[in-house]
Amino acid sequence: MQNNHPYKKIQDLQRRIAVYDDEAAYKELFFFFFHSLTKFSAGIVQSKETAEEIVSDVFISIWNDRARLQEIEDLQLYLFIAVKNNSIRKLKQQSKTRTVSIDELAVEMDSAYQDPEAKVLSAESLQNIEQVIEHLPHRAKLILKLAKEDRMRYKEIAILLNISVKTVDHQLAITLKKLATALGATFRKKK
Amino acid sequence: MNRDKIWHLFARKLSGESSRDELHELESLIEEDSPLKYEMDALTQLWEQKLPQDAEYLEATYHLHYEKMKKLGVAPVPAENEQVYFETGKRNSFKKRRFIAVFGFVSVLLAAAIVFLKSEDQTPQKKSTDQITHSPNEIKTKRGSSTQFKLPDGSTVWLNADSKLNYSKINATGIREVYLTGEGFFDVVRNPARPFIIHTESIDIKVLGTTFNVKAYPDDKTIETSLIHGSVEVMVKNRPNEKYLLKPNQKLVLMNEQYAAKREKDQRIMPVNIPIVFVKQINYLQGDTTVSETSWVRNKLSFEDEPFAELAKRLERWYDVSIEFKNKEIEEVELSGSFEQETLTQVLEALRFINNYKFKYKVEGKQVVIF
Numbered sequence: 001m002q003n004n005h006p007y008k009k010i011q012d013l014q015r016r017i018a019v020y021d022d023e024a025a026y027k028e029l030f031f032f033f034f035h036s037l038t039k040f041s042a043g044i045v046q047s048k049e050t051a052e053e054i055v056s057d058v059f060i061s062i063w064n065d066r067a068r069l070q071e072i073e074d075l076q077l078y079l080f081i082a083v084k085n086n087s088i089r090k091l092k093q094q095s096k097t098r099t100v101s102i103d104e105l106a107v108e109m110d111s112a113y114q115d116p117e118a119k120v121l122s123a124e125s126l127q128n129i130e131q132v133i134e135h136l137p138h139r140a141k142l143i144l145k146l147a148k149e150d151r152m153r154y155k156e157i158a159i160l161l162n163i164s165v166k167t168v169d170h171q172l173a174i175t176l177k178k179l180a181t182a183l184g185a186t187f188r189k190k191k
Numbered sequence: 192m193n194r195d196k197i198w199h200l201f202a203r204k205l206s207g208e209s210s211r212d213e214l215h216e217l218e219s220l221i222e223e224d225s226p227l228k229y230e231m232d233a234l235t236q237l238w239e240q241k242l243p244q245d246a247e248y249l250e251a252t253y254h255l256h257y258e259k260m261k262k263l264g265v266a267p268v269p270a271e272n273e274q275v276y277f278e279t280g281k282r283n284s285f286k287k288r289r290f291i292a293v294f295g296f297v298s299v300l301l302a303a304a305i306v307f308l309k310s311e312d313q314t315p316q317k318k319s320t321d322q323i324t325h326s327p328n329e330i331k332t333k334r335g336s337s338t339q340f341k342l343p344d345g346s347t348v349w350l351n352a353d354s355k356l357n358y359s360k361i362n363a364t365g366i367r368e369v370y371l372t373g374e375g376f377f378d379v380v381r382n383p384a385r386p387f388i389i390h391t392e393s394i395d396i397k398v399l400g401t402t403f404n405v406k407a408y409p410d411d412k413t414i415e416t417s418l419i420h421g422s423v424e425v426m427v428k429n430r431p432n433e434k435y436l437l438k439p440n441q442k443l444v445l446m447n448e449q450y451a452a453k454r455e456k457d458q459r460i461m462p463v464n465i466p467i468v469f470v471k472q473i474n475y476l477q478g479d480t481t482v483s484e485t486s487w488v489r490n491k492l493s494f495e496d497e498p499f500a501e502l503a504k505r506l507e508r509w510y511d512v513s514i515e516f517k518n519k520e521i522e523e524v525e526l527s528g529s530f531e532q533e534t535l536t537q538v539l540e541a542l543r544f545i546n547n548y549k550f551k552y553k554v555e556g557k558q559v560v561i562f
Contacts, residue, residue: 031253173202179234
């Protein structure tokens with residue numbers, strides 16, 4: 001199964017920005033990543049405004065350094081790492097904390113969104129799922145977000161969070177089991 | 192053991208990490224344990240759904256981001272101004288790109304400058320379409336407006352600013368004749384049995400079925416007929432023996448004698464070496480498909496190596512202003528470029544920029560002085 005990640009499209013945008021100074025491509029890239037990067041950063045700095053500022057700054061440096069943009073092999077990972085580093089630096093400045101553990105990041109998930117047209121799940125099932133997600137350990141929630149919402153590969157998640165691929169694999173399996181169990185409870189009740 | 196393995200396989204499948212073997216293994220495990228199928232189906236569908244983008248929020252955020260870049264002096268040239276560049280294709284020359292880039296830069300400067308220049312607020316805006324009079328069999332555009340319409344025989348006409356087309360001679364008997372003052376772009380329905388004739392003050396154009404542009408303003412130096420495709424025959428009125436057959440991508444340029452006479456009276460220098468009628472190639476904007484002679488049809492003001500004095504005439508009609516030169520030297524300078532959404536002030540600033548600020552201008556109401 002494909003994981004629907006538009007790698008090709010992103011590479012094309014990189015090329016257009018690097019070669020043609022293409023503002024439309026730059027804007028598209030911004031639109032594509034802004035939301036998920038901001039959420040990721042907000043999990044670290046605990047402020048939406050600060051997070052948006054950090055992401056905006058990272059995008060400015062992307063433009064300033066656009067001549068070398070095509071050298072970046074995995075732009076999504078690059079952006080996430082840049083946002084992570086800048087967010088941690090900001091947090092250290094603000095709170096004078098010495099260490100920031102990625103395990104403590106309180107990342108928000110988009111609520112268990114379902115297309116109103118699709119109606120796969122009842123309101124009750126959705127609520128169950130949201131509750132399980134809310135109570136996931138921070139790291140598990142973050143892995144779920146990166147895998148589901150950002151369509152990241154295990155390897156990318158592992159690099160970003162400084163953990164092993166095995167840990168990603170394991171965490172995600174546990175999370176899905178929990179979610180399925182929560183769903184199963186509502187399904188079985190109905191029968 | 193199987194119960195945990197299945198979740199690993201399922202998570203890998205959702206994340207696109209599964210090998211072919213793992214997908215088969217997952218399938219057979221699900222078959223063994225059928226109740227799980229519902230949960231997995233539901234989770235798979237949920238996994239595929241993405242929160243729709245909040246485009247308005249992103250648009251606003253990007254705007255702020257862009258403003259921030261402007262303040263830092265590193266903002267990209269907005270895509271609108273680059274449009275020309277995409278239209279004219281990949282093999283665009285550096286010259287044009289630089290000009291466009293320069294123009295973007297100028298508009299950034301302008302945004303800051305306009306705050307200080309209150310008089311600039313009255314800068315006339317680009318052409319509108321509310322200045323069109325339509326009486327029976329005649330259509331007329333004022334300065335600063337243009338229009339498109341269909342003639343009774345099905346042919347389409349785009350009428351540029353400050354122009355008039357009388358089509359009372361198109362009727363059921365099959366005659367197709369119109370009278371034009373100003374500039375029009377014609378897409379004539381093909382009918383070999385019924386030629387379409389355009390009369391202007393000094394030339395008549397006979398066509399069978401074709402697309403072409405006629406520029407015949409009384410106060411312009413030349414009268415031009417540019418052919419896009421098909422074929423046309425041009426007859427010069429006071430020279431009955433001369434007929435010119437145009438091929439596609441050619442244009443016929445006729446010295447406007449009225450204009451020449453008027454100029455002589457004004458005791459200005461009259462260019463003596465230019466033949467009164469000549470045929471030359473259409474100006475393709477660098478690259479491929481955009482023809483500068485007809486770009487006005489698409490609401491774009493394009494010019495290739497055009498003397499400033501001639502360009503000023505077009506700007507006058509385009510922005511409904513009158514332009515006066517106090518600097519004779521600058522009148523002769525040849526300019527190239529393309530404008531679409533810009534205000535008159537923006538255009539003048541851009542022209543100033545490409546001329547190394549060799550001239551200044553002043554806009555007061557509808558009067559522009561260049562010095």
